[in-house]
Amino acid sequence: MILKSSNLTEIIKPRIKEVGLSFYLLKKNKLTLAAFYVIIAIIVLAILAPFIVPYPSHISEEANAANKLLPPSQEFIFGTDELGRDIFSRVIYGTRISLTTAVLAVGLALLIGVPMGAIAGTIGGWVDETIMRITDIFLSFPPLLLAIAIVSIVGPSLNNAVIAIALSWWPWYTRLVRGQAVSLKERKFIQAAEAIGTSKWKIIFSHVVPNTISPVIVQASMDMGGVILTIASLSFLGLGAQAPTPEWGLMISTSRNYFLNAWWYSIFPGIAIFITVLAFNLLGDGFREIMDPKTRKN
Amino acid sequence: MSAYFEIRNLKVDYRTYEKQQTVLDIKRIAIERGKTYGIVGESGSGKTVLALTIMGLLQCPPGIIQGGEIIFDGQDLLKKNGKEMAENYRGNRIAMIFQDPMSTLNPVFTVGYQMIQIIKQNQKLHKKDAYKKAVEMMQVVKLPDAEDIMQKYPHQLSGGQRQRIIIAMALACGAEFLIADEPTRNLDVTIQASILKLMKELQHKFGVTVLFIANNLSLVSAFCDEIGILHDGRIVEQGPVENVIRSPQNLYTKMLIDSITKGENARKKKQENDEVLLEVRSLKKYFPVRKKTSEKLFVKAVDDVNLIVNKGEVLGIVGESGCGKSTLVNTILNLHEPTSGQVLFEGKNIFELDRSQLRKTRKDIQIVFQDPYWSLNPRWLVKDIISEPIKVHEKLDGISILKRVEGLLELVGLPKNSAFKYPHEFSGGQRQRIAIARALAVNPKLVVLDEPTSSIDVISQSQILELLEGLREKLGLTNILISHDLSVVNYMADKIIVMYLGKVVEYGDSAEVFKNPLHPYTKALFNSIPSLEVNGIESLTTLEGNVPSAINPPSGCRFHTRCSMASERCSKEVPTMKVHSDNHSTACFLYE
Numbered sequence: 001m002i003l004k005s006s007n008l009t010e011i012i013k014p015r016i017k018e019v020g021l022s023f024y025l026l027k028k029n030k031l032t033l034a035a036f037y038v039i040i041a042i043i044v045l046a047i048l049a050p051f052i053v054p055y056p057s058h059i060s061e062e063a064n065a066a067n068k069l070l071p072p073s074q075e076f077i078f079g080t081d082e083l084g085r086d087i088f089s090r091v092i093y094g095t096r097i098s099l100t101t102a103v104l105a106v107g108l109a110l111l112i113g114v115p116m117g118a119i120a121g122t123i124g125g126w127v128d129e130t131i132m133r134i135t136d137i138f139l140s141f142p143p144l145l146l147a148i149a150i151v152s153i154v155g156p157s158l159n160n161a162v163i164a165i166a167l168s169w170w171p172w173y174t175r176l177v178r179g180q181a182v183s184l185k186e187r188k189f190i191q192a193a194e195a196i197g198t199s200k201w202k203i204i205f206s207h208v209v210p211n212t213i214s215p216v217i218v219q220a221s222m223d224m225g226g227v228i229l230t231i232a233s234l235s236f237l238g239l240g241a242q243a244p245t246p247e248w249g250l251m252i253s254t255s256r257n258y259f260l261n262a263w264w265y266s267i268f269p270g271i272a273i274f275i276t277v278l279a280f281n282l283l284g285d286g287f288r289e290i291m292d293p294k295t296r297k298n
Numbered sequence: 299m300s301a302y303f304e305i306r307n308l309k310v311d312y313r314t315y316e317k318q319q320t321v322l323d324i325k326r327i328a329i330e331r332g333k334t335y336g337i338v339g340e341s342g343s344g345k346t347v348l349a350l351t352i353m354g355l356l357q358c359p360p361g362i363i364q365g366g367e368i369i370f371d372g373q374d375l376l377k378k379n380g381k382e383m384a385e386n387y388r389g390n391r392i393a394m395i396f397q398d399p400m401s402t403l404n405p406v407f408t409v410g411y412q413m414i415q416i417i418k419q420n421q422k423l424h425k426k427d428a429y430k431k432a433v434e435m436m437q438v439v440k441l442p443d444a445e446d447i448m449q450k451y452p453h454q455l456s457g458g459q460r461q462r463i464i465i466a467m468a469l470a471c472g473a474e475f476l477i478a479d480e481p482t483r484n485l486d487v488t489i490q491a492s493i494l495k496l497m498k499e500l501q502h503k504f505g506v507t508v509l510f511i512a513n514n515l516s517l518v519s520a521f522c523d524e525i526g527i528l529h530d531g532r533i534v535e536q537g538p539v540e541n542v543i544r545s546p547q548n549l550y551t552k553m554l555i556d557s558i559t560k561g562e563n564a565r566k567k568k569q570e571n572d573e574v575l576l577e578v579r580s581l582k583k584y585f586p587v588r589k590k591t592s593e594k595l596f597v598k599a600v601d602d603v604n605l606i607v608n609k610g611e612v613l614g615i616v617g618e619s620g621c622g623k624s625t626l627v628n629t630i631l632n633l634h635e636p637t638s639g640q641v642l643f644e645g646k647n648i649f650e651l652d653r654s655q656l657r658k659t660r661k662d663i664q665i666v667f668q669d670p671y672w673s674l675n676p677r678w679l680v681k682d683i684i685s686e687p688i689k690v691h692e693k694l695d696g697i698s699i700l701k702r703v704e705g706l707l708e709l710v711g712l713p714k715n716s717a718f719k720y721p722h723e724f725s726g727g728q729r730q731r732i733a734i735a736r737a738l739a740v741n742p743k744l745v746v747l748d749e750p751t752s753s754i755d756v757i758s759q760s761q762i763l764e765l766l767e768g769l770r771e772k773l774g775l776t777n778i779l780i781s782h783d784l785s786v787v788n789y790m791a792d793k794i795i796v797m798y799l800g801k802v803v804e805y806g807d808s809a810e811v812f813k814n815p816l817h818p819y820t821k822a823l824f825n826s827i828p829s830l831e832v833n834g835i836e837s838l839t840t841l842e843g844n845v846p847s848a849i850n851p852p853s854g855c856r857f858h859t860r861c862s863m864a865s866e867r868c869s870k871e872v873p874t875m876k877v878h879s880d881n882h883s884t885a886c887f888l889y890e
Contacts, residue, residue, distance in 0.1 A: 188673035192736070195631050196687040197660035210677040 032286025121181025
């Protein structure tokens with residue numbers, strides 16, 4: 001057998017060392033480490049939400065008019081909304097929605113953007129021109145405005161909001177990856193692959209794409225915050241999640257009517273958005289420092 | 299009483315995230331005023347750390363200066379704080395010449411502006427006087443049209459000119475101690491010789507003391523009075539050049555000297571074989587240049603080149619950067635479309651092949667690139683890198699591929715378990731072995747070696763050459779070897795071609811060409827390289843002027859602008875290749 005056990009440890013050891021180095025760099029920057037832990041906590045919360053929230057039934061429209069708009073108390077630590085639902089339960093459950101939609105939107109944008117950029121950068125010529133001019137058209141609208149336009153065409157819903165965001169976000173990745181691909185093309189291993197006779201598609205997807213991945217990860221992790229914010233904004237405008245979904249933006253939108261009497265209704269979903277977005281932005285910055293030594297502080 | 303410059307018990311550590319290790323541990327280096335001390339070491343031996351420590355520019359952390367003294371003119375530099383170093387030493391008394399002049403010059407200002415700024419700052423002169431001084435210094439470093447060059451930006455100048463400007467800056471500020479960290483590394487050999495001559499001349503004129511750092515023993519020994527061999531942060535041997543070269547005591551020094559001298563004339567007579575494998579017929583490759591005007595301009599990278607490679611033969615292509623040797627090879631590999639001409643591989647023109655035939659030719663012609671750091675995909679395992687050509691050209695299952703990869707690793711002298719490592723876990727020489735294994739994976743008929751040893755350390759270089767020579771005998775390979783390092787070509791090549799500005803100027807059996815070079819350019823090229831036998835820099839030949847632009851090459855013989863033997867005819871007529879003696883031809887009117 002080729003993989004003998006002694007051989008195996010020798011193979012795995014350097015990999016562990018690399019992970020160790022990344023974690024060491026992460027630990028050196030306290031702010032990034034804090035953001036990292038916050039995000040881990042948010043993910044755990046999102047996964048466990050149905051089991052830990054005190055009033056799981058309040059996620060849907062089950063109303064209890066008797067408890068309408070109660071301020072924070074022992075029973076309802078974040079207070080209740082206009083239908084008597086526990087805001088704490090809804091905010092916690094909201095992490096689930098925000099995270100999954102953000103991951104889906106960014107993932108979809110990557111799925112479109114990365115191959116387009118790699119193709120444009122590697123093949124060049126008119127293919128490059130065409131793809132880049134298309135991205136230019138997309139980039140000449142503010143992403144939020146473009147997303148609003150798309151949703152108003154296809155109809156407001158959370159799924160459509162995700163698709164709209166992905167459609168207005170992919171050109172950023174295309175640009176990023178194309179830039180990387182153009183400089184990679186000069187690298188000798190691409191030329192070596194060409195001289196060997198490797199096909200263009202193989203070169204794009206097994207040589208170019210893996211080597212553009214670090215800046216893409218950095219960009220994607222920074223974008224997570226922006227996308228969460230955009231989804232909240234769309235929902236706030238009534239173009240994203242629809243009632244009774246416990247989406248943060250939608251909750252804030254509804255809370256506007258009760259803003260003067262029930263401060264807790266809008267403040268807690270707001271804080272949830274703030275913490276999540278901030279944590280993702282800090283983590284993105286941290287990733288950039290880890291992956292690009294040039295931006296590292298001493 | 300200490301010497302003018304002296305290092306005592308200097309110890310520098312580096313801390314990485316897992317451990318702290320000593321990178322520099324020097325007992326004593328002493329340099330008398332006006333002398334030249336050379337430090338020879340491979341990459342990673344601590345050369346640059348030493349230079350930075352002296353200049354007070356070492357990044358701490360990760361560097362930690364554990365102790366010791368650096369005495370300069372009676373003062374301990376390590377006791378000075380950052381401000382004192384900047385004000386009283388760095389720049390005005392101690393100057394440094396870096397490997398890459400581009401990193402020292404600011405690309406957004408003209409060189410004149412930068413010189414004037416430095417002179418103003420250091421000498422407290424007015425702008426007018428500073429300007430005068432700058433022009434004067436440009437003339438001292440023999441830059442023609444000094445006032446014109448003052449207006450230029452760094453990228454508009456050649457590497458040699460930039461390095462001259464750096465030297466001018468250092469001297470303009472009255473530096474008395476100069477640290478030169480591989481000042482000629484990125485320059486062509488003929489330019490290198492002229493820069494070294496200039497440095498030597500100015501050293502005598504201004505009485506400067508020089509600490510010369512390089513990885514090339516021949517270069518350092520030709521330039522310096524005393525040398526120290528740096529290995530793993532320690533000076534393993536030092537003394538006057540003669541003593542160290544003639545009777546080395548240390549094992550490492552012996553290896554270093556061996557690896558240089560062995561290269562010369564180790565070539566055996568190979569059996570004649572007249573079967574032509576590759577033939578290039580009047581190949582031209584012009585690259586269009588984008589210009590604002592409508593007239594069409596071309597870079598004539600390869601201009602009317604003919605050559606023949608017989609089976610089992612090694613053809614060496616020699617020339618300085620910009621001579622078109624890489625373009626020639628890329629065109630042979632069909633990575634570029636030629637402008638005109640033919641490349642016949644086994645009698646078939648490779649530019650007229652259909653797809654399946656082209657794939658087959660790709661299998662038969664493989665390449666090993668110069669820089670093993672860039673030619674291997676950093677995200678792939680070694681097994682994937684080596685098996686890439688196998689997967690493209692042969693249908694094999696995973697286990698057989700892995701078996702083949704292990705066989706190849708063994709062939710190039712790497713352990714089997716390298717298959718599951720990434721390229722960054724290997725040294726330069728080992729990576730080059732991986733690249734060689736990849737080239738050999740599908741049993742090619744022709745392997746192109748594009749500067750196979752120029753970016754790896756001296757000792758690994760000679761090992762790689764031995765490996766290549768051994769593989770050639772074992773597998774009966776045909777090679778095209780491109781190199782600017784003549785000793786490499788001398789070691790391996792049966793025939794050699796000398797190129798200048800896209801044209802072949804000389805062609806012949808390599809033993810004959812080395813013994814009896816004909817073309818003035820070939821002569822200059824051969825004589826500009828320092829060897830261990832050369833005593834002093836003065837005996838090197840230098841070429842005046844820069845390599846002309848390939849967009850608008852000189853009329854007639856392209857070399858006439860720099861040729862000392864040029865007559866009027868050379869600027870009017872284009873010389874053609876004429877056979878001079880058996881298998882030795884040149885394009886020069888001197889031999890008609």
